[in-house]
Amino acid sequence: MEYILHILILIGIYIILTMSLNLLAGYTGILSIAHAAFYGLGAYVAALMALQVHTPFLVNLVLAIVAATVLGAFIGIPTLRIKDDYFVIATFAFQVITFSVLNNWVSFTGGPMGLPGIPQPNILGLSITEHYQFLILVVVLCAVTFFICVRVVKSPFGRVLKAIREDEILAQSLGKNVSLFKVKVFMLSAGLASISGVLYATFITYIDPTSFTVMESIFIISIVIIGGTGNLWGSVLGAVVLVSLPELLRFVGLPSSIAANIRQILYGVMLVIFMIWRPQGFIGEFSFRK
Amino acid sequence: MIQLLVNSVITFGLIIIVTISFSFIYKVTKFFHFAHAVVFTSGAYFTFLFKVWLGFPLFIAIPLAVACSTILGCAMDLTVYRTLRKRKATSLVLLLASLGLNVVIQNVISMVLGDDTKSIRTGDVQVGIEIFGAYITPTQIGIIITSIVLVILTAIFLKYAKFGKAMRAVSNNPELALISGIDSERTILYTFALGSALAGIAGILVALDVDMTPTMGMNALMMGVVAMIIGGVNSITGIVFGSLLLALAQNFGVWKISSQWQDAIAFIILFLFLLIKPEGFLGKKIKKVSV
Numbered sequence: 001m002e003y004i005l006h007i008l009i010l011i012g013i014y015i016i017l018t019m020s021l022n023l024l025a026g027y028t029g030i031l032s033i034a035h036a037a038f039y040g041l042g043a044y045v046a047a048l049m050a051l052q053v054h055t056p057f058l059v060n061l062v063l064a065i066v067a068a069t070v071l072g073a074f075i076g077i078p079t080l081r082i083k084d085d086y087f088v089i090a091t092f093a094f095q096v097i098t099f100s101v102l103n104n105w106v107s108f109t110g111g112p113m114g115l116p117g118i119p120q121p122n123i124l125g126l127s128i129t130e131h132y133q134f135l136i137l138v139v140v141l142c143a144v145t146f147f148i149c150v151r152v153v154k155s156p157f158g159r160v161l162k163a164i165r166e167d168e169i170l171a172q173s174l175g176k177n178v179s180l181f182k183v184k185v186f187m188l189s190a191g192l193a194s195i196s197g198v199l200y201a202t203f204i205t206y207i208d209p210t211s212f213t214v215m216e217s218i219f220i221i222s223i224v225i226i227g228g229t230g231n232l233w234g235s236v237l238g239a240v241v242l243v244s245l246p247e248l249l250r251f252v253g254l255p256s257s258i259a260a261n262i263r264q265i266l267y268g269v270m271l272v273i274f275m276i277w278r279p280q281g282f283i284g285e286f287s288f289r290k
Numbered sequence: 291m292i293q294l295l296v297n298s299v300i301t302f303g304l305i306i307i308v309t310i311s312f313s314f315i316y317k318v319t320k321f322f323h324f325a326h327a328v329v330f331t332s333g334a335y336f337t338f339l340f341k342v343w344l345g346f347p348l349f350i351a352i353p354l355a356v357a358c359s360t361i362l363g364c365a366m367d368l369t370v371y372r373t374l375r376k377r378k379a380t381s382l383v384l385l386l387a388s389l390g391l392n393v394v395i396q397n398v399i400s401m402v403l404g405d406d407t408k409s410i411r412t413g414d415v416q417v418g419i420e421i422f423g424a425y426i427t428p429t430q431i432g433i434i435i436t437s438i439v440l441v442i443l444t445a446i447f448l449k450y451a452k453f454g455k456a457m458r459a460v461s462n463n464p465e466l467a468l469i470s471g472i473d474s475e476r477t478i479l480y481t482f483a484l485g486s487a488l489a490g491i492a493g494i495l496v497a498l499d500v501d502m503t504p505t506m507g508m509n510a511l512m513m514g515v516v517a518m519i520i521g522g523v524n525s526i527t528g529i530v531f532g533s534l535l536l537a538l539a540q541n542f543g544v545w546k547i548s549s550q551w552q553d554a555i556a557f558i559i560l561f562l563f564l565l566i567k568p569e570g571f572l573g574k575k576i577k578k579v580s581v
Contacts (some may be wrong), residue, residue: 031382033389078565085322085381089515090564093557096512100554214508218389225386261401264393271390275383276373288382 005131009203011243012138013196016145018223018235020192025221026229026286027153028185029165030080033217034091037098038068038190040212042197044102044109047118047207057121057202064194072190073183080182095214102209114208121202134203141199145192149232152188161185162230165286215264222271228284237282242267293424294541300430302537303437304496308514309521309529310444311488316523317461318481321381322515325366325391326489327507328399333359333490334497334506335399338408348410356490363486366391367479375475392508400504409501410494433495440488445526457481509553516560535559 021035045064049055055063079090102109109115121128121137128134152158160181163171172178201207219242227238246263254262279287308330315323336355340346346354370387379387411429419426448454459467460474467474496506513536521532536556543555 031386082564085385086519086564088382088385089322089519090561092512093516093560093564096557097554097561100551100557104548104550104554215393218393221386222390258401261397264397265401268390268393268397272370272387272394275379275387275390276370276377279379279383288380288386 002131005135007244007247009131009135009138009199011240012135012142013199013203014220014223014239014243015142015236016196016199017193017220018227018239019145019149019232020189020196021220021224022229022232022235023149023152023161023185023192024189025224026231026234026284027158027165028161028182029286029288030182030186031084031088031221031288032091032186032189033088033214033221034075034095034098035189035193035220036212036214036216037095038072038193039197039200039216039220040098040102040207040209041068041071042194043201043207043212044115044197045194046198047115047201048109050119050202051115051117057123057198061195061198064198065191068194068197069187069191072187076183076186076190080179080186092214095217099209099213102212109209112208112210114206115201116206118201118205118207120205138199138203141195145195146232146236148192152185153232157181157184165230219264219267222267225279225281225284226267226270226274228281229288230280230286231284234281234283242270292421294545296421296424296426298537298541300426300433300499301541302534303434304492304510305513305517305537306441306530306533307437307488307492307495308510309517309533310441310526311485311492312511312514313518313523313529314457314481315485316518318457318478319371319384320461321384322388323485324385324388324511325395326363326388326485326514327511328392328395329359329363329366329486329507330489330493330510331396331399331502331504331507332362333493334410334502335403335408335504336490337410337494337497338403338502341410342408351410352494355494356487359490359493360483360487362395363482363489364479367482371478372475375478396504396507403504405504407501407503408497410497411501427499429498433499436491436495440491441530444484444488453477453480512553513556516556519560520563 017035017039021032024030024032042064045067046057046060049060049063050057075094079087079094082090103112105111106113121134123137128137153161160171160176163174163176164178164181168178200211223238223242224235225238226242227236228234245266246259249262249266250256250259274281312323312326315326333355336358337348337351340351340354341348344351366388370391371384374384374387419428419431448457456467456472456477457480459470459472460477464474467477492510493502493507496502496510517532517536518529519532520535521530522528536559539555539559540552544552
């Protein structure tokens with residue numbers, strides 16, 4: 001039972017990550033492989049605040065979101081001017097730099113040793129220690145994120161995002177400030193991603209830089225694409241399938257030493273196959289084909 | 291000081307092979323072939339396979355490994371990329387597919403051969419030869435010579451062979467090339483073959499110098515991408531300059547700050563170039579949009 005709850009919580013964390021990236025990749029058509037950087041930023045901000053300053057969970061959550069959003073602006077404003085492929089490389093560069101900082105700034109982030117003993121969340125005197133309590137917290141935050149995303153994509157703002165995705169020049173010619181919209185959605189996406197980082201750090205109670213590598217970013221973008229771009233339910237579906245599938249393999253009796261490899265091979269193969277036959281994913285609507 | 295210079299020359303020799311091989315493929319196919327990283331890694335691991343598992347001597351194992359890497363690169367083009375091109379996929383779709391391929395093959399390597407460091411070096415640790423107070427091992431001299439020879443050979447080949455011309459034609463306009471009687475699919479395949487062979491050789495050279503891990507390719511490839519972008523995609527001279535600048539920055543950066551920050555230095559340079567001069571410092575201005 002504990003095990004199933006554990007997986008459900010992980011699925012919830014990934015749903016938040018995927019939905020936030022879907023706003024960027026699926027709705028606006030901006031491919032970023034730096035999502036794990038914002039995810040990691042959230043985790044580290046929450047962990048460091050809790051360990052060094054002993055601030056409560058909700059304060060850390062807000063601080064993490066603010067930090068990620070501000071960093072999103074810092075990164076987004078200069079880089080979003082760069083076009084398609086080069087933007088991907090720029091986000092890649094940012095991802096590698098972030099990992100390098102987390103890994104090498106030992107005195108502050110703990111370096112490769114990571115940060116152990118992160119306190120579990122305590123919300124207004126109610127401490128969350130059991131798995132089922134944590135699941136409730138994750139579900140609530142998932143629902144909030146989903147609600148925010150739905151409101152955004154159904155709003156006029158969201159329609160402009162889709163317009164940018166379909167034809168950037170046309171959107172510009174209609175008087176939309178395209179770069180401003182891009183920066184805004186980039187900030188929003190970064191801020192939402194940090195929520196899952198906070199949840200991850202307080203759930204596992206230990207973080208190290210290897211959870212926030214380029215490979216993790218590629219995994220997140222794979223979920224978005226396989227689940228379905230430009231469709232929030234696609235992100236939910238993708239996260240459920242891709243996070244739980246490797247766990248099912250464990251029951252087949254695969255040794256745990258190769259389980260991680262199998263998991264990555266699985267989503268790598270799915271990514272290639274989807275790119276060939278169904279680039280918009282299971283239930284998506286956009287396929288990076290302009 | 292001189293040691294840093296010598297180190298820079300070695301790094302330069304390695305980066306330039308990766309950069310040239312990657313930029314060929316980029317020039318002709320117009321997408322970032324991320325799976326080039328595992329082709330690079332595969333060169334080292336195939337050598338390991340032939341030498342340690344099958345017991346071939348090194349001078350037979352290396353050509354066999356290069357051949358296998360070439361086949362791997364061509365197989366990627368034939369199975370995945372060609373299908374995608376037929377479906378008129380954009381460069382982003384191709385990029386994503388190559389990321390997928392990279393993840394798959396890298397994990398196959400680490401599953402079959404393990405994540406630990408493997409070595410194909412023979413004998414004891416080599417003691418470097420002293421030149422002007424700097425140390426350099428025979429292997430490293432070999433790396434420098436091999437890379438100079440390879441770069442000159444490819445440059446001559448591209449300039450004077452018919453294939454070089456075909457490559458430039460396809461890079462410029464695939465449809466027009468097709469009309470003029472150039473088989474663009476075949477040219478792309480040959481480009482992948484040439485690029486993959488060079489990448490395989492680079493992988494072997496790195497492994498001879500500092501051993502191998504399954505993730506070594508990604509790092510090398512990123513250095514290649516950085517060098518290509520800061521040098522400017524369209525000229526060999528630019529690529530040489532880019533690789534040189536990167537090699538110097540990485541090695542002299544270590545002089546002031548510790549060596550773990552090498553990656554960060556490279557990527558900060560890339561970041562600055564992308565922001566300030568995305569066409570590279572010898573490249574021509576790219577037209578920003580076309581309707």
